[in-house]
Amino acid sequence: xxxxxxxxxxxxxxxxxMAGYRLLPLRFTALDxxxxxxxxxxxxxxxxxxxxxxxxxxxxxxxxxxxYDEFKSRHFIxxxxxxxxxxxxxxxxxxxxxxxxQFTSLHxxxxxxxxxxxxxxxxxxxxxxxxxxxxxxxxxxxAAVEMTFRSPAPAIKIEFQGGEPLLAFDRIxxxxxxxxxxxxxxxxNLQFVIASNLSLISDEILDYCDRHGIYLSTSxxxxxxxxxRNRPKPGKNGYELTIRGIKRIQDRLGxxxxxxxxxTTERSLPYVKEIIDEYVRLGFRSIFLRPLSPYGFAxxxxxxxxxxxxxxxxxxxxGLSYILELNKHGYSIRETYAAIILRKMLTPQxxxxxxxQSPTGLGISAIVYNYDGAVYASDESRMLAEMxxxxxxxxxxxxxxxxEMMLSTTLLDALEAGVxxxxxxxxxxxxxxxxxxxxxxxxxxxxxxxxxxxLSGYCARNMAIFRHLIALMEDSLADKAxxxxxxxxx
Amino acid sequence: xxxxxxKQNIPLGLMRPERVRSFRVxxxxxxxxxxxxxxxxxxxxxxxxxxxxxxxxxxRPDSPFASDHQCGALLIDPSLLYLGxxxxxxxxPDLHIRVVYRRNASTNSLLVTERCNSLCLMCSQxxxxxxxxxxxxxxxxxIPLFDPGxxxxxxxxxxxxxxxxxxxDLVRSLKSNxxxxxxxxxxxxxxxxQLSLAQALAALHHPDxxxxxxxxxxIASLHDYVVQADGAFxxxxxxxxxxxxxxxxxxxxxxxxxxxxxxxxxxxxxxxxNLQFVDQVALMxxxxxxxxxxxxxxxxxxxxxxQAELADAVHTLHAARVKALIYNHxxxxxxxxxxxxxxRSISDWKNEYMPECDGCDLRQECGGFFSxxxxxxSAHIKPQRRRDDALAGGLASIExxx
Ligand code: SF4
Ligand code: SF4
Numbered sequence: 081x082x083x084x085x086x087x088x089x090x091x092x093x094x095x096x097x098m099a100g101y102r103l104l105p106l107r108f109t110a111l112d113x114x115x116x117x118x119x120x121x122x123x124x125x126x127x128x129x130x131x132x133x134x135x136x137x138x139x140x141x142x143x144x145x146x147x148y149d150e151f152k153s154r155h156f157i158x159x160x161x162x163x164x165x166x167x168x169x170x171x172x173x174x175x176x177x178x179x180x181x182q183f184t185s186l187h188x189x190x191x192x193x194x195x196x197x198x199x200x201x202x203x204x205x206x207x208x209x210x211x212x213x214x215x216x217x218x219x220x221x222x223a224a225v226e227m228t229f230r231s232p233a234p235a236i237k238i239e240f241q242g243g244e245p246l247l248a249f250d251r252i253x254x255x256x257x258x259x260x261x262x263x264x265x266x267x268x269n270l271q272f273v274i275a276s277n278l279s280l281i282s283d284e285i286l287d288y289c290d291r292h293g294i295y296l297s298t299s300x301x302x303x304x305x306x307x308x309r310n311r312p313k314p315g316k317n318g319y320e321l322t323i324r325g326i327k328r329i330q331d332r333l334g335x336x337x338x339x340x341x342x343x344t345t346e347r348s349l350p351y352v353k354e355i356i357d358e359y360v361r362l363g364f365r366s367i368f369l370r371p372l373s374p375y376g377f378a379x380x381x382x383x384x385x386x387x388x389x390x391x392x393x394x395x396x397x398x399g400l401s402y403i404l405e406l407n408k409h410g411y412s413i414r415e416t417y418a419a420i421i422l423r424k425m426l427t428p429q430x431x432x433x434x435x436x437q438s439p440t441g442l443g444i445s446a447i448v449y450n451y452d453g454a455v456y457a458s459d460e461s462r463m464l465a466e467m468x469x470x471x472x473x474x475x476x477x478x479x480x481x482x483x484e485m486m487l488s489t490t491l492l493d494a495l496e497a498g499v500x501x502x503x504x505x506x507x508x509x510x511x512x513x514x515x516x517x518x519x520x521x522x523x524x525x526x527x528x529x530x531x532x533x534x535l536s537g538y539c540a541r542n543m544a545i546f547r548h549l550i551a552l553m554e555d556s557l558a559d560k561a562x563x564x565x566x567x568x569x570x
Numbered sequence: 571x572x573x574x575x576x577k578q579n580i581p582l583g584l585m586r587p588e589r590v591r592s593f594r595v596x597x598x599x600x601x602x603x604x605x606x607x608x609x610x611x612x613x614x615x616x617x618x619x620x621x622x623x624x625x626x627x628x629x630r631p632d633s634p635f636a637s638d639h640q641c642g643a644l645l646i647d648p649s650l651l652y653l654g655x656x657x658x659x660x661x662x663p664d665l666h667i668r669v670v671y672r673r674n675a676s677t678n679s680l681l682v683t684e685r686c687n688s689l690c691l692m693c694s695q696x697x698x699x700x701x702x703x704x705x706x707x708x709x710x711x712x713i714p715l716f717d718p719g720x721x722x723x724x725x726x727x728x729x730x731x732x733x734x735x736x737x738x739d740l741v742r743s744l745k746s747n748x749x750x751x752x753x754x755x756x757x758x759x760x761x762x763x764q765l766s767l768a769q770a771l772a773a774l775h776h777p778d779x780x781x782x783x784x785x786x787x788x789i790a791s792l793h794d795y796v797v798q799a800d801g802a803f804x805x806x807x808x809x810x811x812x813x814x815x816x817x818x819x820x821x822x823x824x825x826x827x828x829x830x831x832x833x834x835x836x837x838x839x840x841x842x843x844n845l846q847f848v849d850q851v852a853l854m855x856x857x858x859x860x861x862x863x864x865x866x867x868x869x870x871x872x873x874x875x876x877q878a879e880l881a882d883a884v885h886t887l888h889a890a891r892v893k894a895l896i897y898n899h900x901x902x903x904x905x906x907x908x909x910x911x912x913x914r915s916i917s918d919w920k921n922e923y924m925p926e927c928d929g930c931d932l933r934q935e936c937g938g939f940f941s942x943x944x945x946x947x948s949a950h951i952k953p954q955r956r957r958d959d960a961l962a963g964g965l966a967s968i969e970x971x972x
Pocket of ligand 2: 901924928931932933937951952953954
């Protein structure tokens, strides 16, 4: 075994590595009793044993060993042999943060507060016929469209919310048409979504959505027993109406044009399989097992909130394992929260999901224009306001200018508290590239926008999910193959 | 296998050309006079005279003129009998003929220089440090003679970027003469570490150009070992980044052999994570030519023995939406899971089958072998049979005979 004379052996090229290596920025956190997760600044990770971690940090990893190459390949270390790692890290870091430079892309229009449902957990809707008091006015709508286009974002999504936005369908139409007219010049990638309970869907509305490429998103909390108890509707046929609405949209506009979101309540916790089955029956290819909303029952005490995190986590784990099982039996369906995190873990991209962003997406990724002209930094900020806490109210359309709102101390303080990399505990957490900051949640639960992460339900829940996903991928090749697909699919 | 270059051409009272000339081959002895100057007439056997005005008249050994030493034609080497209409040849003053272009070939590769700044362990075209700048001049003569319907032209070396601006002259000529022809440049990418070179290539705005660049490992020192050049990995990666920054399409090429197969999954992960924006990744089998023969003991691994790594790499790339292509692999050796990524790529003049292939249903789809593979090939070649029910279902499911 030998190379021909003119060639040099591999050792010649590896010799330069003997001079030792330098650590690139990295963080580590225990995965379980024996293993640690090491991650670099762009979220590439490796699971190692404790002594391997020790070797890494004390510069004792034998040059040329498989482990050495793994560390080098994932940009945890560099040596005199190559410095292109720095270029690549810079590029990857820029890619991960590209979203920030694009600024606000999701613009939520609360076109009315009126609703035909009486959901227990909803703090915002009103049962009323009084249009003038709870619908968005012409002037407010025009000012909101104007502000939407002040954002430099190349892709703009306008989401109509309520109440039940279809009660103010004329308002939706006028916003759509104003935005489209404006976009002839602006040339943004403009998208519309209506978040509705679908009870009012009609041929006229479907035709309109078809013509204007509007997407619909609805709430589906599970089987009728659960859905109707969560979302009581006078007449008691909310579930029926939602299902019928989903099917109508699927048939008329196509499967991709309607999606469903579930709200998890106390009552949902024992029924994760039944909830998932409901989504499978409707042919959905994704389900978002959302956390319990803290706005409402658990807002006041941080401790209750942590206890809730534990109970929700067993709901989530059970659901995820059932979803993986469905995939193994040939039905592709993904869990959206996991998919978002996996995308951060396994790909160079960074999905713009507001709850898991650092810097936080408040105002600079998503923004809410309320029916009454108030502008909020997020949907949760608006709910908080409905409960009497105006901490994340940026100003009022027609009164405050764009600059006043985007440069308000309210927003700047929130943004400053919303950089996880700089928060106590988070700054040393190996999961920080996957995590976010969520100043609204921490303000609501701890009266502190940065929050003490040791007491935070947000931290407890997310850290458990990060560990769970990584452990699944370490321990099962079959799960890993499915999760890898989700990472790139979402 | 076709011979592309022949020296045994015998002048039959022919004036030797003063310089290298390129001609388009024709069998049309009645070609209008105005078209004859750059044409090489391959004299039809039944033609009774040598027509005037052609750049050169070629006669075959079976022609009545083959023994007429005063007829003014050139008797061609028997290895060139395959020449046909539309092919382009180069004729040197000492009457060597090189076939530059074959109209019916699926791809034509233009060798633009034999010089290189790397020395890959498995180079199929071992570099020579010679002044061969004349090659470009000759190609610039030849390109206008190519058929404008040509699907793709390759540019190979050596390392084409060593030509500097001359490379761009070639690309420009291809663009203006063959605007509908794809151009595939094989480069080690190292010189594109200079952004200006990438910008200059991009500025040509060729409508269908791709540059194929080898990357053999995610570990710098291992890549440098395979290409036998210290620092090559960093230069190549920077080159790829620069080219993509300028919007040039890039194919990453990986030759799978004993020194590269083990980290193939790691390389795929590295590409998916760091270079996801490349246009495609070609995973290629070893060709038994050039330096490979000299280094065979260090390079050979039976492809059946790296199927797990290859499949892992393909799946990683595919999941990451990076287009993965498998080249130069016999279908019967590939893990059935990844056969659909295989591309029939071995250019037709190198393409052969082994006795083991007799009766195989897949000869059409299978690339077969480089003729050089006789030296060494897998011990696991097995004819494949298509299952009727699979066919009926439109599936490419494949089963072994035995
Ligand atoms: S919130 Fe918790 S899991 Fe997230 S980065 Fe901070 S410490 Fe880590
Ligand atoms: S046996 Fe069939 S599949 Fe195998 S190399 Fe020969 S032709 Fe290809």
